Amino acid sequence: MSIKELIIHEIEQTPEFLLQEVLDFLRFLKLKDKSQTLELYQVSESSLQKDWLKPEEDDAWQDL
Template sequence: MMLKEQITQELEKLPEPLLQEILDFVQFLQAKYQKDKTLEITIMSESSLQKDWLRPEEDSAWQDL
C-alpha cells in the first residue's frame, strides 16, 4: 500500500474535529517547507551574486544612497 493511500485510510477513521487539526498541521508543514526552500534559494543566490556585489563599481554606485 502506498503512503498516500495509508494516510487517506487513517483520515477516514478520524472524527471531524480532528480533521481540522490535521489540516492545520498540513498547512503548517507546507508553509515551513516553502520557507525552507526560499531560504535555500536565497543562500544559493548570495554565493552566485557575491562576485558582482564585491566589485568597486558596486560600492561607488551605492555609496550616496
C-alpha cells in the same frame, strides 16, 4: 499500500473534531517546506552573486 493511501485511510477513520487539526498541521508542513526552499534560494543567491557580477559571466550570456 502507498503512504498516500495509508494517510487517506487514517483520515477516513478520524473523528470530525480532529480533522481541522490535521488540516492545519498539513498546511503548516507545506508552508514550512516552501519557507525552507525560499531560504535556500536566498543563501544560494548571496553566495553566487560574486560570480554573477564578473565580466566573464556577462560575456558568456550575451548571445542568449
